[in-house]
Amino acid sequence: MTTVSIPDVMRILPELILAGFAILVMLFEPFVPAGRKRVLGWIALLGVLVAGMAFTWAPPNAGMAFSGSIAADGFSYFFIFLFLTIAALALLGSINYLERDNIHHAEYYALILFSTVGMCFMAASAELIMIFLGLEISSLSTYVLAGFRRHDPRSNESAMKYFLLGSFATAFFLYGIAFVYGLTGTTNLVDLAADLAQPGKWSTLTRAALILMFVGLAFKVSTVPFQIWTPDVYQGAPAPVTAFLSTGPKAAAFAVLVRIFLGLAGPSGPAAFWVIWISAALTMTVGNFAALLQKNVKRMLAYSAIAHAGYVLVGLAAAMASGSTEGASAVLFYLAAYAFMNVGAFLLIAHLAGPGEGRTEISDFTGLGRAAPGAAACLTVFMLSLSGIPSTAGFFAKFYVFRASVHAGLIGLTIIAVLNSVVSVYYYLNLVVTMYMREGEPQAARTPMPLPLYSAIAASLFAIFYLGLYPNHFLLLSTLSSKPLP
Amino acid sequence: MMPIPPTWCVYLGTGLFTIGVIGVLTRRNVIIILMSIELILNAVNINLVAFSRYFGEVDGQIFAIFVITDAAAEAAVGLGLLIALFRNKETVNADEIDLLKW
Numbered sequence: 109m110t111t112v113s114i115p116d117v118m119r120i121l122p123e124l125i126l127a128g129f130a131i132l133v134m135l136f137e138p139f140v141p142a143g144r145k146r147v148l149g150w151i152a153l154l155g156v157l158v159a160g161m162a163f164t165w166a167p168p169n170a171g172m173a174f175s176g177s178i179a180a181d182g183f184s185y186f187f188i189f190l191f192l193t194i195a196a197l198a199l200l201g202s203i204n205y206l207e208r209d210n211i212h213h214a215e216y217y218a219l220i221l222f223s224t225v226g227m228c229f230m231a232a233s234a235e236l237i238m239i240f241l242g243l244e245i246s247s248l249s250t251y252v253l254a255g256f257r258r259h260d261p262r263s264n265e266s267a268m269k270y271f272l273l274g275s276f277a278t279a280f281f282l283y284g285i286a287f288v289y290g291l292t293g294t295t296n297l298v299d300l301a302a303d304l305a306q307p308g309k310w311s312t313l314t315r316a317a318l319i320l321m322f323v324g325l326a327f328k329v330s331t332v333p334f335q336i337w338t339p340d341v342y343q344g345a346p347a348p349v350t351a352f353l354s355t356g357p358k359a360a361a362f363a364v365l366v367r368i369f370l371g372l373a374g375p376s377g378p379a380a381f382w383v384i385w386i387s388a389a390l391t392m393t394v395g396n397f398a399a400l401l402q403k404n405v406k407r408m409l410a411y412s413a414i415a416h417a418g419y420v421l422v423g424l425a426a427a428m429a430s431g432s433t434e435g436a437s438a439v440l441f442y443l444a445a446y447a448f449m450n451v452g453a454f455l456l457i458a459h460l461a462g463p464g465e466g467r468t469e470i471s472d473f474t475g476l477g478r479a480a481p482g483a484a485a486c487l488t489v490f491m492l493s494l495s496g497i498p499s500t501a502g503f504f505a506k507f508y509v510f511r512a513s514v515h516a517g518l519i520g521l522t523i524i525a526v527l528n529s530v531v532s533v534y535y536y537l538n539l540v541v542t543m544y545m546r547e548g549e550p551q552a553a554r555t556p557m558p559l560p561l562y563s564a565i566a567a568s569l570f571a572i573f574y575l576g577l578y579p580n581h582f583l584l585l586s587t588l589s590s591k592p593l594p
Numbered sequence: 595m596m597p598i599p600p601t602w603c604v605y606l607g608t609g610l611f612t613i614g615v616i617g618v619l620t621r622r623n624v625i626i627i628l629m630s631i632e633l634i635l636n637a638v639n640i641n642l643v644a645f646s647r648y649f650g651e652v653d654g655q656i657f658a659i660f661v662i663t664d665a666a667a668e669a670a671v672g673l674g675l676l677i678a679l680f681r682n683k684e685t686v687n688a689d690e691i692d693l694l695k696w
Contacts, residue, residue, distance in 0.1 A: 237657050244664050248671050255675050264679040265691045271675055272627055272688075275668050276618050279634035282661060283611060286638045289654060290604070290645035344693075 112174070119173040119180035122159040122188055123228045129155025130221035137214040145212040149203040152217035156196045156224070160189065176296055177235035186440055186589035187231035187363045191356055194447050195224040198352040200564035201455035205348050208463055211257055220352065223249035227360035231367075236285045236295040239364055243281070243328070246360060247274050250353045254345040260464070266344025273327065273337040281324025287317035301371045315379060321368065322383060328361035331421060332390040335414045339398075342410035347458030347465060350406065354413045354454065355447040362420055362443055366436060370427055384425045385521060392418030392528040399535045405457055406468050408535060409450070412494060415532060416446050422518070422525050423509040430516035436590035438508040441583060445493075445501035445575050452568030453490035456483060459561055462553035470542055472551035477544035480554050484543045486565055493572045495536040496529050501575035508583065603644030610637035624686045628672050635665045 117124070132155075133148050140147060163185070170181050198220060206212040226246030233239045251274060255267025289295050291314055292303040303309060323334065330338040342350045369380060395415030402408035420442050427435025460476070460483060461467045477484040493500035506529055513522045543550075557565065575582055610633050617630025639658040646654025680686060 237653075237660060241660060241664075244667070248667055251671055251675065255678055258678045259682065261679075261682040262693050264675070264682055265693050267675045268624065268679050268691060271672050272618075272624065272631075275628075275631050275672070276634075279614070279631055279638070282638045283634065283641075285657075286607075286641040286645070286654075289657070290600075290641060290648075293645075293649045293651070295653060295657065 115171070116173040116178075119171070119178055120229075120232070122163050122192070123225050123232075125159040125162055126155055126221050126225045126228070129158070130218040130225070133214050133218045133221070137218075140214065142212070145214050146203050146207065148214035149199060149206075149217050152221055153196060153199045155221060156192050156199065160192045160196075163188065172234065176298060177238050178229075178232050179234040180232065181591075182589040183363070183367070183591065184228075184232035186586065187359065188228045190359060190444055190447060191224050191227045191231070194352060194356045194359075194451060195220055197451045197455070197564045197568065198348055198356075200560040201351065201451070201458060202348040203560050204558040205346070205458050205561075209257065209346075209465070211346075216253065216256055219249040219253050222246075223253070223352070223356065227356050230360040231363035234297045234367070236288065236297070236300075239368075240278075240282060240285060242360070243278065243364075246357050247278065247328075250349070250357060253349045254341055254353070256349060257346050257465075262344040263346065264344075266341045269337050270341040270345075277324045277327030277334070279324075280320050280327075284317045284320030284322075284324065287313065287320070291317065297367065297371055304372055318372070318380065319383070322365075322380075325361050325365050325368075326387065329358050329365070329417045329420075330391075330414050331387045331417055332394045332414070335391070335394070335417075338414055339407050339410040342413065343404060343407045343468075347406065347454050347461060347468075350410075351451045351454030351458070354410070355443075355450050358413070358417065359443040359447060362424070362439060365424060366427070366439060369424070370436065381425065381428045384421055384428060385518070388418050388421035388425050389521060389524050390418075391415070391421060392525060396528045396531045396535075399532070402535070403470055404468050405470055405473070405539065406454075408470070408539075409453060409457075412532065412535070413450065415528065416442075416450075416494075418528070419506060419509055419525060420446075422513050422521055425521060426509070426513040426516040426518055429518055430512075432515075433587055433590045434508075434515060435512040437583065437587040438505075438512040440586035440590055441508050441575075441579075442505040444582070444586070445505035445572075448568045448571040448575070449490050449493040449500075449502055452565055452572070453487065453494065455561060455564055455568075456487050456490065459483070459555075459557060460487075460552040462551075467551045467553065469551075470539060473539065473543050474546045474548035474550055475543070476550040476552055479550045480552075483557065486569060487543065488540050489569060489572060491536040491540055493576070495533045499573070499576045501572040501579075503576060504579040504583075505575075508579075600644045600648040603640055607637040607641040607644070610634070610640065622688045624676055624688055624691075627688065628669065628676075632665055632669070635661055 133152050223246045226242045229242030251271040254270050255263050257263035294300055327334040392415050395411050399408050399411035420439055423435050423439040493502035496502040496506040510522050614630045614633035618627050621627055639661055642654040642658045
């Protein structure tokens with residue numbers, strides 16, 4: 109009989125604080141008059157900050173908690189901090205957006221917090237049951253968030269598609285888990301790795317079970333051919349929500365992929381590696397070429413999100429091929445760098461799209477460079493970083509991934525990746541060219557940026573340049589964090 | 595009396611899983627797609643409980659309880675989203691949900 113001890117509780121303190129604040133926000137919601145809901149937004153933000161500070165001031169000892177179901181290690185700390193940062197930026201960018209579009213309900217803030225709790229549990233669990241629960245906590249919250257503009261049919265449609273395909277994928281993931289449990293008798297990742305390391309344990313059925321689990325996670329990170337939902341959902345969801353769900357849940361699913369597949373990849377031989385290799389190549393290529401054809405900014409960035417998932421998979425393939433920490437640390441670096449540039453870009457687009465998000469075509473941004481020089485300059489930085497121009501975070505993110513994959517001997521995959529990032533420059537710069545070099549009156553909103561959004565954008569810009577000019581500190585951090593405990 | 599061997603349960607689970615997958619892929623009514631997903635989740639539960647009995651441990655049964663809870667939460671969220679959609683579009687047909695191209 110195991111009992112819950114204080115160190116166990118300390119190891120999930122950030123999650124507990126976030127969940128507590130989320131419940132607090134929902135309890136206060138009926139007592140706050142309609143015009144003052146932003147108070148609850150600040151309470152939610154306070155929750156994120158307290159969770160972050162609790163972690164910094166009282167760092168828990170690394171180790172397993174709750175009978176080996178939670179792994180409190182550098183890996184999970186890295187991701188929890190990343191999720192807290194994403195949540196904070198998304199909350200800052202949402203407050204004025206919700207007021208502008210008359211959908212200011214405090215459930216939004218609570219759902220962001222709950223989703224963050226789920227993502228933290230995904231990154232921190234060393235137990236398939238906990239991974240599943242974290243996945244569902246974060247997914248169910250984001251399904252509702254995607255449909256938060258509930259009088260807008262586009263948002264309804266986005267939420268419905270996300271929900272149907274998301275729960276279908278979760279069902280696959282679960283079916284895979286059930287088979288893994290049946291074949292090994294355990295759902296704990298440590299025991300599982302030990303069990304599968306025995307000779308003769310790998311059968312067709314084991315591989316099939318792992319592939320089912322991969323399909324479930326591949327859906328969340330939107331790799332080809334499980335990416336069909338991504339453009340529709342990202343386009344239809346409210347833009348701050350898109351900022352959140354294109355970075356947070358995606359990074360969480362990658363955390364799970366790293367934890368499961370790096371732990372088990374050794375004995376599975378080349379099969380798992382080739383699955384990752386092929387989906388990396390397909391994901392980059394399909395994402396980038398489809399993005400070339402888009403007329404809508406949100407949809408273009410959705411395809412770019414697919415392409416970026418492909419680059420991260422290159423890092424994962426390198427980690428599986430070489431077994432060194434270089435690949436895994438490149439994955440961590442990439443996910444963090446991508447989070448800053450994508451959250452910044454989507455939050456800025458949420459503002460520029462104007463009331464009701466009516467202005468999201470690329471042509472609506474014509475001439476923005478003269479009409480709103482500040483916003484246009486920020487958007488330009490985000491686009492340059494996404495395309496991987498030196499001195500921005502995107503450059504070093506790509507550089508480390510490519511370097512890891514060259515060191516791992518994946519020359520073919522690296523060439524595909526480099527060619528792809530050349531292609532991607534076209535559609536990112538197309539937006540910049542439209543803003544600065546085409547004549548015309550921009551349709552996009554020219555109202556000044558509200559202060560909370562301004563601070564979120566400034567923080568993202570700072571992070572982009574910091575990672576782009578002084579990547580060493582962060583690279584060291586991601587290298588130290590790249591070894592999961594089990 | 596002979597106990598039911600776990601393989602039979604796995605066959606039953608595989609059957610339910612297949613029916614569920616075919617249902618999701620071929621049906622166009624959102625409610626029936628939702629029911630097909632529940633069918634897959636039940637296939638998972640049958641497998642988990644059968645394996646749990648085979649190993650003589652309770653892990654699988656506890657997992658199954660979590661899955662049932664999750665299925666309930668999922669149904670609540672899904673039907674809520676469907677009602678919001680129905681208010682705006684008056685349809686539950688997946689083919690008519692086409693504002694954003696698939």
